[in-house]
């Protein structure tokens with residue numbers, strides 16, 4: 202491969218291009234009008250504008266991306282994550298145009314893109330699954346019967362769901378009908394597919410996922426786990442590897458199960474098999490993500506393997522250069538997703554311009570970002586500014602580095618999740634490793650957040666005002682003394 206087009210934006214486009222350059226390959230960036238001045242555009246060897254800001258007119262325009270790739274003599278397309286990365290049709294069109302899709306084959310993507318088809322596919326391998334239905338449910342009476350058998354609370358899920366959307370917890374039978382109607386209409390509008398199914402709602406599970414890597418020659422291995430239980434709205438904010446709850450035996454067992462899931466759909470490239478782990482350390486298959494995951498850097502930090510490089514090598518037909526036995530966990534790594542969101546206001550997006558933007562630096566600190574000072578966070582896309590990653594010899598040192606890095610990350614102009622990250626890292630539940638996906642509901646107290654840059658600025662303004670008012674009081678007695686000058690003024694009036 203001589204030239205790769207990265208069909209994405211922001212931090213992930215930049216991160217992929219860095220590896221492409223290191224491998225001596227040329228890179229092509231695509232961008233929307235809103236991203237004209239983004240770092241990924243300047244970093245690439247060539248760049249083409251896809252069109253207006255909305256994703257449907259830019260980053261999701263498969264035909265246009267492939268047409269540009271052809272025009273520019275591109276021989277590989279890397280889709281990153283999000284946008285077209287899990288679109289089997291895009292993968293197919295790419296290959297049809299004679300360009301290599303850097304990812305899995307379209308069939309594996311299609312199977313794993315549907316949570317129901319995925320369950321069906323892995324069933325014969327004896328992988329433990331969350332109790333529930335393995336078919337789409339349309340009839341409310343059938344749904345009621347199944348929910349009663351499983352036992353409340355249950356979770357209604359969209360088969361085509363992703364990003365934590367299309368999920369509804371139902372606590373009691375009387376709520377089922379209404380929640381099901383809502384779930385179907387949400388699934389239809391968000392994913393164009395109204396199929397929903399029912400799962401037992403596992404109370405207080407941990408989200409543990411396994412990174413897998415597979416080549417075209419039947420070699421499939423795993424790169425250990427990522428603990429992703431700190432979530433808001435069923436979406437991850439803090440991730441780490443290794444997980445403090447996995448024993449070597451459980452790690453091996455879950456790793457082998459993940460390899461089996463990948464094998465079940467003839468997987469190639471990088472992929473992630475997601476599991477829920479209950480409080481008795483039983484694990485259940487959730488789904489497989491057929492792409493590079495946002496949180497992949499923690500795995501890179503503890504294994505020393507560049508996952509994008511592996512994706513490219515596999516795509517150009519190379520065999521994996523190492524085996525399962527060659528891999529081991531080196532130290533500990535943490536990732537904090539730095540979102541332009543207000544953690545004191547239900548994590549609502551905080552849009553604006555980065556009036557100050559200074560990255561933390563130091564040994565064991567990695568910042569994957571796609572912004573510079575002065576840039577505005579576009580409202581059209583995911584509000585993630587950066588991924589702050591640390592690596593230390595053990596968990597305590599990775600945590601210490603992350604705390605230091607958060608304090609040295611200077612972001613002004615938008616509110617971010619940095620203060621939330623600090624709250625998590627200082628909380629006993631996190632420090633002791635005894636936490637689950639309900640961390641926010643159980644432990645989070647927004648008023649305990651360290652003051653944000655904005656609050657600090659407001660505080661400084663109040664102090665300055667108070668100082669000025671005090672000064673005014675001090676000079677008042679002088680003003681009160683009658684002088685000729687003031688008398689004359691009065692006379693003139």
Ligand code: ADP
Pocket residue numbers: 331356362363364365366400401402403404406408432435436475477487488638
């Ligand atoms: P998505 O594809 O939308 O990301 P997932 O199936 O991966 O959905 O689940 C996302 C998160 O939702 C999980 O990490 C977990 O916190 C929660 N979740 C999913 N299924 C269940 C379940 N059966 N019981 C409890 N929590 C669940």
